[in-house]
Amino acid sequence: MTPLTRGILLAAALLVTARSADAQSLESPPASCWAVAIKGPVLVTRADGTVEKGTLVCLGADQVVLASTGSIPLDSVRRIAKPRDSILDGVLKGASLGLMFVFGCGECDAGIVVRATLTYAAIGGAIDAAQGNNTTIYSRNARSPALGWRIRF
Numbered sequence: 467m468t469p470l471t472r473g474i475l476l477a478a479a480l481l482v483t484a485r486s487a488d489a490q491s492l493e494s495p496p497a498s499c500w501a502v503a504i505k506g507p508v509l510v511t512r513a514d515g516t517v518e519k520g521t522l523v524c525l526g527a528d529q530v531v532l533a534s535t536g537s538i539p540l541d542s543v544r545r546i547a548k549p550r551d552s553i554l555d556g557v558l559k560g561a562s563l564g565l566m567f568v569f570g571c572g573e574c575d576a577g578i579v580v581r582a583t584l585t586y587a588a589i590g591g592a593i594d595a596a597q598g599n600n601t602t603i604y605s606r607n608a609r610s611p612a613l614g615w616r617i618r619f
Contacts, residue, residue, distance in 0.1 A: 499526035504548070504603060510538065511545040522546065525604065525613075546604040553595050560590020 501524050510518045510530065520532035530538045530546065564583030567574060602614055 499524035499529065499531055502603070507549065508532075508603060509545075509547050509549050510543055511547075512538075513542050513544050519549075522603070530604075540606075543604065544606055545602065548601040548603065550600050551594065553591050556594025557587045557591040560593075561587035563590070 502522055504522050506521070507519050508522045510520070510532065512518070518532065518535055518538075520534035523531040523533050525531075525546075526540070528540050530540055530543055532538065561583050564586035565579070567579050567582050571579075601616060604613055
């Protein structure tokens with residue numbers, strides 16, 4: 467296949483698969499909604515107990531906007547929180563630290579590397595289980611609405 471033929475086929479594929487920017491845009495949030503810097507999904511617990519998972523676009527005085535479901539009235543929201551990471555995350559981080567002994571120790575016994583990997587995996591899992599990482603972004607209790615955030619380093 468010549469370079470000219472490849473270029474023509476690539477251009478044709480791009481023209482066929484390209485979409486307009488209007489087809490990709492989300493509906494714009496209302497002016498009374500303030501953008502939040504929350505990465506990843508959040509769990510929105512409604513007053514009736516149902517839970518919705520989605521990306522938080524903005525939080526306003528009377529509504530919450532999720533990217534997946536759209537606008538939700540704030541008076542029907544009981545709590546907005548980030549889901550906690552799994553303990554497997556800490557186990558994998560600890561195991562990767564234990565496996566670093568393979569690169570640091572050229573002639574180490576395989577048993578030492580396996581024991582170090584399992585030990586660091588258990589320590590990483592225990593630290594991750596103890597830490598929790600339950601972050602509440604919004605909580606409505608009987609008295610008044612509350613907004614909370616936490617800065618971590």
